Amino acid sequence: MGSLEGVWFGLQVAFTATNLLAALGGALLGTMVGxxxxxxxxxxxxxxxxxxxxxxxxxxxxxxxxxxxxxxxxGSTTSILVHIPGEAASIVTMRDGYAMAKKGQxxxxxxxxxxxxxxxxxxxxxxxxxxxxxLADFALRLGPPExxxxxxxxxxxxxxxxxxxxxxxxxxxxxGLLLATVGTxxxxxxxxxxxxxxxxxxxxxxxxxxxxxFGLTEVLLVAESSGGLPHLSSVALRDLLPSREQWxxxxxxxxxxxxLGFLIGxxxxxxxxxxxxxxxxxxxxxSKHPEExxxxxxEGVAGPEAANNAATSGQMVPLLALGIPFSxxxxxxxxxxxxxxxxxxxxxxxxxxxxxxxxxxxxxxxxLALLVLNLPLxxxxxxxxxxxxxxxxxxxxxxxxxxxxxIRNSVFDLSVMVVAGVVGYVLRxxxxxxxxxxxxxxxxxxxxxTFRQSLFLSRGDLTVFVTRPVSAALLGILVLxxxxxxxxxxxxxxxxxxxxxx
Amino acid sequence: xxxxxxxxxxxxxAMNLTVAVLGTVGALGYLWAASTYDFGTLAQPGPSVFxxxxxxxxxxxxxVGLGVATWRGRGEASGEVGWPSVAGxxxxxxxxxxxxxxxxxLPFLGHITAASIVVLTVLKxxxxxxxxxxxIAAFAIAFLSYWLFADLLGSPLxxxxxxx
Numbered sequence: 001m002g003s004l005e006g007v008w009f010g011l012q013v014a015f016t017a018t019n020l021l022a023a024l025g026g027a028l029l030g031t032m033v034g035x036x037x038x039x040x041x042x043x044x045x046x047x048x049x050x051x052x053x054x055x056x057x058x059x060x061x062x063x064x065x066x067x068x069x070x071x072x073x074x075g076s077t078t079s080i081l082v083h084i085p086g087e088a089a090s091i092v093t094m095r096d097g098y099a100m101a102k103k104g105q106x107x108x109x110x111x112x113x114x115x116x117x118x119x120x121x122x123x124x125x126x127x128x129x130x131x132x133x134x135l136a137d138f139a140l141r142l143g144p145p146e147x148x149x150x151x152x153x154x155x156x157x158x159x160x161x162x163x164x165x166x167x168x169x170x171x172x173x174x175x176g177l178l179l180a181t182v183g184t185x186x187x188x189x190x191x192x193x194x195x196x197x198x199x200x201x202x203x204x205x206x207x208x209x210x211x212x213x214f215g216l217t218e219v220l221l222v223a224e225s226s227g228g229l230p231h232l233s234s235v236a237l238r239d240l241l242p243s244r245e246q247w248x249x250x251x252x253x254x255x256x257x258x259x260l261g262f263l264i265g266x267x268x269x270x271x272x273x274x275x276x277x278x279x280x281x282x283x284x285x286x287s288k289h290p291e292e293x294x295x296x297x298x299e300g301v302a303g304p305e306a307a308n309n310a311a312t313s314g315q316m317v318p319l320l321a322l323g324i325p326f327s328x329x330x331x332x333x334x335x336x337x338x339x340x341x342x343x344x345x346x347x348x349x350x351x352x353x354x355x356x357x358x359x360x361x362x363x364x365x366x367x368l369a370l371l372v373l374n375l376p377l378x379x380x381x382x383x384x385x386x387x388x389x390x391x392x393x394x395x396x397x398x399x400x401x402x403x404x405x406x407i408r409n410s411v412f413d414l415s416v417m418v419v420a421g422v423v424g425y426v427l428r429x430x431x432x433x434x435x436x437x438x439x440x441x442x443x444x445x446x447x448x449x450t451f452r453q454s455l456f457l458s459r460g461d462l463t464v465f466v467t468r469p470v471s472a473a474l475l476g477i478l479v480l481x482x483x484x485x486x487x488x489x490x491x492x493x494x495x496x497x498x499x500x501x502x
Numbered sequence: 503x504x505x506x507x508x509x510x511x512x513x514x515x516a517m518n519l520t521v522a523v524l525g526t527v528g529a530l531g532y533l534w535a536a537s538t539y540d541f542g543t544l545a546q547p548g549p550s551v552f553x554x555x556x557x558x559x560x561x562x563x564x565x566v567g568l569g570v571a572t573w574r575g576r577g578e579a580s581g582e583v584g585w586p587s588v589a590g591x592x593x594x595x596x597x598x599x600x601x602x603x604x605x606x607x608l609p610f611l612g613h614i615t616a617a618s619i620v621v622l623t624v625l626k627x628x629x630x631x632x633x634x635x636x637x638i639a640a641f642a643i644a645f646l647s648y649w650l651f652a653d654l655l656g657s658p659l660x661x662x663x664x665x666x
């Protein structure tokens with residue numbers, strides 16, 4: 001069966017009344033759960049997986065796809081409306097999305113996020129269909145040295161999202177890496193920096209830190225000034241949709257983010273986070289309005305949202321073509337497929353083409369359902385901002401607390417969240433950009449693991465990082481990233497625009 | 503809302519220096535702790551390698567650099583910190599205390615009671631409604647959140663001493 005025939009066949013499977021309902025239901029459930037702080041796509045899929053067990057395999061997979069995309073969009077919704085990221089990948093969307101919401105532009109931000117996600121998801125699926133075997137083969141040729149180089153370049157390059165103090169940037173980056181090293185070392189099993197505490201042996205979890213740094217900190221910032229949440233007294237229909245200028249400024253970032261996110265999705269690890277940060281960085285550098293970034297630039301929403309969604313499609317390449325999940329979310333999708341009797345891998349497309357193409361089609365249907373459902377609901381989401389500010393604060397605070405607890409049913413996570421919130425408040429006051437801390441916390445373990453794996457494989461030969469072509473090229477790019485700004489600074493030019501992060 | 507008084511808090515210069523000192527001390531302590539773990543060999547790097555060669559030095563360099571730049575007054579100490587007024591500090595302290603009570607008291611008080619305390623505190627801080635309505639709203643929101651997470655989503659939440 002050729003690709004076009006397969007896609008047509010898959011669409012015939014997907015576009016039945018039952019499966020369309022499943023897609024819409026999954027997207028709605030996923031969005032509602034994704035809105036809750038602490039419950040990102042993985043949490044939402046885990047919670048809602050039992051719902052799909054009573055369904056047939058094709059219907060279950062379609063519903064799961066809807067849940068996955070819906071929960072990603074739900075996380076973006078809270079990022080934009082109330083500055084609480086539903087997941088780490090929504091942090092960069094939050095920078096400009098929330099700024100837009102404060103200016104009464106929440107509707108356009110949400111609409112662009114929905115459309116950008118749909119375009120990226122659709123193009124990503126096309127890429128998946130066209131290039132899955134080839135890309136999977138390329139991805140398998142990369143090893144720990146290449147992954148280390150990618151992670152290092154990503155960490156250094158992406159931590160410079162905003163201009164400002166280099167020293168503060170280093171401190172905050174090191175702080176994130178420090179937090180990432182607390183706990184049990186995954187390679188040797190040694191407990192590091194735990195002071196004998198069993199609770200710390202499990203490490204510092206990412207989500208409580210993110211919720212504390214951005215959620216609780218925002219609550220404190222609103223409390224200090226007794227106001228400041230975005231508030232709308234009325235919502236006109238025209239205010240819900242982007243203007244022509246906003247549309248024209250969004251298309252290029254969406255397409256760039258799609259390409260970037262899809263390629264990054266081929267890399268194992270935190271692809272969604274890296275792709276959204278990378279896209280923001282790119283858009284900031286190429287934008288004709290760099291001074292707007294951090295203050296409500298539509299490109300800062302369009303690009304990262306597209307990249308995040310495209311990375312999801314990219315992650316499906318190794319999952320479907322090789323049966324290898326490259327992230328927690330795709331691992332959960334793999335588990336769900338196996339439970340339904342579907343075993344992804346090289347034999348799937350030959351032995352069960354209807355299943356393979358059905359899964360592909362389900363991704364498209366889930367993506368479409370997200371757009372069809374959430375675009376009309378933009379007004380409903382934005383209407384949240386019409387609630388009395390005190391009530392909104394109450395709901396945010398309660399959901400932040402409960403969402404954090406339900407991650408692992410851990411009181412320790414709550415304590416981490418509270419400490420992160422207080423520390424985050426102080427750091428925000430001192431103009432520290434908090435995003436690099438989260439980036440370091442996400443990438444740090446991956447960076448260390450790939451570094452040590454590289455040395456294991458090369459038997460201690462450090463030149464492995466420069467003798468392998470891809471790794472050497474990436475490290476060369478890193479040197480340029482570090483050297484060029486210094487050179488330009490000596491000449492009195494700044495390579496990075498001046499806006500401060502939130 | 504009560505009228506805000508003058509803003510209170512340490513200067514940016516003092517705060518940056520504090521962060522620099524804490525960072526430097528923290529980095530040295532981190533490096534010392536890391537040195538107690540196995541370094542291994544180049545072929546089999548141990549758990550102390552990454553902290554010793556990357557994290558610790560990065561934090562030390564950043565903290566010392568911040569401190570020196572602040573001391574020399576090179577841009578790091580410019581501008582004032584927008585600290586809140588006394589009333590603002592009180593509001594933040596109240597919310598911080600309430601969420602801390604939730605964080606530490608949850609296993610003993612249960613979600614309903616602990617969440618009600620948080621809701622009451624936030625409503626008082628935001629000066630919304632009368633006390634009667636606040637109490638009703640507190641329990642309503644606590645029960646609603648319990649139903650949403652524990653019953654609907656199946657994420658168990660602790661119950662208090664009276665099963666509430």
